[in-house]
Amino acid sequence: MPIYEYVCLDCKERFELMRPMKDADASVACRKCESEHTSRLLSLFFASSGGRVVAGNAPSCSGCAGGSCATCGH
Numbered sequence: 230m231p232i233y234e235y236v237c238l239d240c241k242e243r244f245e246l247m248r249p250m251k252d253a254d255a256s257v258a259c260r261k262c263e264s265e266h267t268s269r270l271l272s273l274f275f276a277s278s279g280g281r282v283v284a285g286n287a288p289s290c291s292g293c294a295g296g297s298c299a300t301c302g303h
């Protein structure tokens with residue numbers, strides 16, 4: 230099952246959820262403040278074989294600044 234990353238538009242909390250692909254764009258409540266003003270970010274996919282993380286094409290990635298980036302794989 231793919232893992233999707235979401236960001237809360239109210240408190241900026243980022244969190245990941247593993248959910249069925251058909252539910253990827255369904256609204257999800259923020260873990261921290263329970264707001265449903267959340268937005269889906271680039272998704273990380275676990276390949277069904279072996280569980281290897283395959284990075285998608287991020288339009289922008291704040292994690293890259295730190296060197297090791299779990300978001301885009303740089």
Ligand SMILES: [Zn+2]
Pocket residue numbers: 237238239240241242259260261262263264
């Ligand atoms: Zn929140």
